Amino acid sequence: MPLKFKQTIFFIFFPLVLLSQVEEINPPDHIKTINFKGDTPETQLPILKLGEYVVLEFDVLNGDEDDFYYKVEHFNADWTPSVLIKSEYMDGFDNQRIRNYENSFNTYQIYSHYKLTIPNTQTRRLKVSGNYMLSIFDNDDVLVFSRKFMIYEDTSNVGVIVKRSRDIGVIQEKQRIEIVIDSNTMQFNNPVQNVKTVIVQNNNLKTAISNIKPQYTIGNQLIYKYDTETSFWGGNEFLYFENKDVRAANTGIQSIDLKDLYHNYLYANLERANKPYTYNPDINGNYVILNLDAENPDIEADYVWMHFSLLPTESLKNKDIHIYGNFNNYAIDESTKMIFDESRNVYTNDMLLKQGFYNYKYIVVNSNKSIDEGFISGNFYQTENNYKVIVYYRDLGARYDKIIGLGEGSSINISN
Structure with missing residues (x-):
């Protein structure tokens, strides 16, 4: 192949690599x-x-x-x-x-x-x-x-309000975010092009809504009052367990065993999608490393085989079910997959986790690799979720995107 032709191919594809x-x-x-x-x-x-x-x-x-x-x-x-x-x-x-x-x-x-x-x-x-x-x-x-x-940079004020959806079809299942951005120290130039907003639910970047443009402006205020564009499925409160003492059955743990390592067997969980919403305080998918009678959990907390189980229903047949939470940065892989045990008629998973307090839920991965968080847990507008709004700004002639403000809101006091 001529050198000139090779160089042409290089310059065509090189920017595509850089922009990925x-x-x-x-x-x-x-x-x-x-x-x-x-x-x-x-x-x-x-x-x-x-x-x-x-x-x-x-x-x-x-x-x-x-x-x-x-x-x-x-x-x-x-x-x-x-x-x-x-x-x-x-x-x-x-x-x-x-x-x-x-x-x-x-x-x-x-x-x-x-x-x-x-x-x-x-x-x-x-x-x-x-x-x-x-x-x-x-x-x-x-x-x-x-x-x-x-x-x-804390140069802008970011107001965040969580409200119910205005779409009657999903009013019982979705939450929408309204945003007001203003600043006393800077002027927004061409905000529709230069201001980019990202909304993150429960610290999960994988489900974040990005590149939201201001709907309209009032002076130096940027107003976002979208419905579908800034709506999230409400989900349900996370399930949880605590095993800060591996020698005794704690919250959510049915039994324990000691082999090469400790084994903790959780109570079997049920599908919650068709059940009424029940408020059950959680830490929004997060986890905390804890252990009893130790000064430094970083090096004194032990690793325990956690045995998860989910009771089957007709709707779960042939579904790709996984355990989901912040304990592994919301990753989906073979280690999180639930396997159906025919002899016990239950979905199971064994996972090696450090002692502590953990939030988790069961989700379904569709054939197109999209995640359905509410298929097993359900979606309810009442669910308490944390939302963070990150505001990016690139001024005229600037070479990078600044983050000029961070707003935070909770659906604990969701309104209409």
Whole structure:
């Protein structure tokens, strides 16, 4: 092939590679309990103010005390790579080894607990707001896993109100978000083009609604009063269990057993889609690592085989059912799949999890790979959900998308 023709193909396809959206990479089986947070106790989706710390913790269950390295990259609002070079968004260096780790103490399952805090002595400061990806590599420079986080500048006020849907067909099942954005310190230039809004339900980026444009403006206020465009299925309250003491049956646990590790058997769950809504406080899909009679749960909490079970119904036949929650960043894979046990007439799954308090629910994955969160749990407008609204702004001539504000609302006091 002539060199000129090869170069033409390269220049045609090279921009397409650059403009592809980045996705998070899930870890291998021997890496568990990825706890990613900012200054709030919520894990997995840190949204922090410029200058605050972000903390990543994870366990490696092979006992080899492996070396791991981290890299930080900056992205546009749509998660395509930004044009900023590293020195423009970072003061210091990345690609550094994670030096802070400890081995487990007094546990049946041996593991090493790693902890990374940014900023640190090597990565002294992240200088600009926007979308970031934190990637973890092994000693051979192979990507092990990655997680998204955001940094915002508190330069805009973001009001968030949760209301019932105005669509009579789904008024009992959906919640819609109304937003008001204003600022006393900046003027919005061409907001329909330059302002982008993302709405996140229960810290789950996979179901986020993105690129919402202002519906209309009043002075420097941006008003969003859509119906279908900003509506979410209400879902249902998460199920939960607690096993901070593995030697006794705690909340949601029917029985325990000790083999090579402790085994906890949960009570069988029922399909809730056709049952009336019942308020049952949860932590919106999150989890907390806890264990009784220990000073440091990071290294003293043990790993337990959790045995989930779901009673079958006619509507669940031949369905692809999975366990869903923030404990694995809402990932869907073979480890979360429920298997039908004909001998016991029940769907089951065995999952190795660290001691603590966990929220979870059962969802159905359709043939087109879309997720139906309400098929088993149901959708109810009364469900208490947390919503975060992230506001991006790129001014005329700017080279990256700033995050200029963060708003938060709850459907606990949902109105018409």
